[in-house]
Amino acid sequence: MRIKLDRDTCPYFDKPMKDCYCGVFNSFTIPSIVRYCFNDYEKCTHYIQAVLMNSKQEVLKE
Numbered sequence: 001m002r003i004k005l006d007r008d009t010c011p012y013f014d015k016p017m018k019d020c021y022c023g024v025f026n027s028f029t030i031p032s033i034v035r036y037c038f039n040d041y042e043k044c045t046h047y048i049q050a051v052l053m054n055s056k057q058e059v060l061k062e
């Protein structure tokens with residue numbers, strides 16, 4: 001399957017987290033993969049949680 005990449009792909013796509021849609025390609029996850037992983041990743045709840053977790057960790061390191 002080829003998917004046209006019009007916009008930026010999520011930075012987690014190559015190394016998905018355990019709950020990422022792109023961890024499993026099937027009829028249930030593909031719509032979310034196209035919608036979020038290949039387009040609006042900044043609206044993905046997994047991405048938002050990861051960014052929030054990383055920002056908290058950076059605050060704790062300081």
Ligand code: SF4
Nearest residue numbers: 010020021037044047
């Ligand atoms: S868009 Fe969401 S599900 Fe897709 S790779 Fe990024 S964080 Fe994971």
